[in-house]
Amino acid sequence: MMEYNTKRNSLVIREYGRNIQKLVEECVKIEDRAKRTRTAYAIVRIMSDVVNSKENSNEVNRNNDDFWNKLWDHLYIMSGYQLDVDSPYPKPQPNTSEKSYVKPSYNNKSRVKFRTYGVNMQNLIRKVSEYPEEVREDYAPMLANHLKMMYLTYNRNSVNDQLIRHQLSEISEGKVELPEDFTFTNTKELLNVANTNQAFYMAPQTSTKKKKKKKKKKKSNPTE
Numbered sequence: 251m252m253e254y255n256t257k258r259n260s261l262v263i264r265e266y267g268r269n270i271q272k273l274v275e276e277c278v279k280i281e282d283r284a285k286r287t288r289t290a291y292a293i294v295r296i297m298s299d300v301v302n303s304k305e306n307s308n309e310v311n312r313n314n315d316d317f318w319n320k321l322w323d324h325l326y327i328m329s330g331y332q333l334d335v336d337s338p339y340p341k342p343q344p345n346t347s348e349k350s351y352v353k354p355s356y357n358n359k360s361r362v363k364f365r366t367y368g369v370n371m372q373n374l375i376r377k378v379s380e381y382p383e384e385v386r387e388d389y390a391p392m393l394a395n396h397l398k399m400m401y402l403t404y405n406r407n408s409v410n411d412q413l414i415r416h417q418l419s420e421i422s423e424g425k426v427e428l429p430e431d432f433t434f435t436n437t438k439e440l441l442n443v444a445n446t447n448q449a450f451y452m453a454p455q456t457s458t459k460k461k462k463k464k465k466k467k468k469k470s471n472p473t474e
Contacts, residue, residue, distance in 0.1 A: 262328045266300055274328045287335040294321050363421055367400050372421055379425035390426050394418050399440040409437060 261271055273293050280286040298312070298321055322339045331344050362369045378389045398414045411434045419427055 262330075263324055265304075266297055266324070266328070270297060270300065271328055274325060274333070278329050278332050283335070286333075287337075290325060290333065290335045290337070294318070294325055297321050297324065364417055366404050367397060367417075367421075371397070371400065375418065375421045375426060376423075379422040386426050387429075390418070390428050391432060393426065394428055394432070395435045395440065398434055398437075399443060402437065402441055406441065 261268065263271075270293065273289075273296070277286060277289045277293060280289060298318075301317075301321070302312075319339045322337050323342045326333055326337075326342055331341070362372060364372070375393055378386060378393065381389070394414060397418055398409060398411070401409055401414060414434070415428050415432075
């Protein structure tokens, strides 16, 4: 039966390949400790051949104690730190720093309630909602018309004033309310304002600095 990679254990250290990983997994299952240790030594020897074949530095690596220590560390890592053998080097401790990652929790209030208006407008409305009532009443019409203008930049076909009123109240948690007799600015006027602002920001900014004229130096007449 064909064995698919999706059904295999994930490779822990890719440079050694699938076959060495399988040898390590089988070595862990050996019950006799002496046999398990001999098998571990044999696997480390194969691992050294794999590394040396890539680096072309056989003699240098074979005489380097750090090189063998590293291979034994990799052997333990590939076994999931489950291998129990008589190793010439101390068994490394699992690195738990990656597992201790905690997903940051975000304040729900910082999320955008209505993407049409963006987080900055939302924060502005919530800041106004902290002001005294008379100040909130003064700001409410300006905020409402600005929301309507922003809404029109995304949907120019139709806009519902009652929807804008409701969304302003929802963003401010009911603290910024429009009076019952409030009338929104005409859609056409708001579109004109939006178009004017857009044209201003898209227009190339011309420099107002005047070029200094270079004064021509008078050539001195040698006859003078």
